[in-house]
Amino acid sequence: MKKKKRLVMRSVILAIMLAAIVYTLYANFTKETRGKIAVGDKAPDFILSDMNGDQHKLSDYKGKGVFLNFWGTWCKPCEKEMPYMNNQFEVYKNQGVEILAINVAEPEFAINKFVQKHRLTFPILKDTNKDILNLYNVTPLPTTMLINSEGTITAIETGELSEAKIRGMMESIKP
Structure with missing residues (x-):
């Protein structure tokens, strides 16, 4: 038995x-x-909170170009491109181009420390459960998606971006 x-x-x-x-x-x-997101697809809508608790809904940015960046504080290429993104945000924010930087599942303390260290002024959104990372099927970090004023994805870039590359990307989604 x-x-x-x-x-x-x-x-x-x-x-x-x-x-x-x-x-x-x-x-x-x-x-x-x-579930692969491709250039030419309509960007899936989402709502995320920023570090101040304000909500950002992607569809509210219709009519503007959106530089959508997925990143982490531990990611060295992410850290290197953030100051370049901030510089270009300052140039393009009054020209109809927004940056939404989505941090993937990290504690607020780590994010705040990173934001202060690099003096970032664009919205940092928190994807605490990796819901948006999974919705957009993002791998690896950093990944940047350009969304035009109609809400269509026009480019997907993985890996570290130079400041010149970011400038060209911002220019390409300027309404």
Whole structure:
């Protein structure tokens, strides 16, 4: 009786492990096509709070160009491009171009320390549960998406951006 119980238990554990392996393989092989955001798509709408508790709804920016940046404080390329983004934000903010920088699931203390260190003046939005990161299917960080005044994604860039590249991107979505 004891041997039979042990056999059943081992079979159940083996079945669970096989199911997990099959699911992992399926998820990895289909992630490229599943929910992928592409240039030409309408940018999915979202609402996130900034560091002051103010809410930002993407669709409220219709009529403006949006430089949508996903980042983390631990990400060295993100840290390097932030001052360039801030410089260009100061140039383009009165020309109908906005920056929305979405921090991915980090504590407010870490974000605030980073913002103060780099004296950032554009809105920093908090994606505390990675909902927007997943909605936009973003990997890796940093990833920047340009959204034109009609709400259409016109470019997707991954990796660190130079100041000249950011300037050109801002210019391209200026209404």
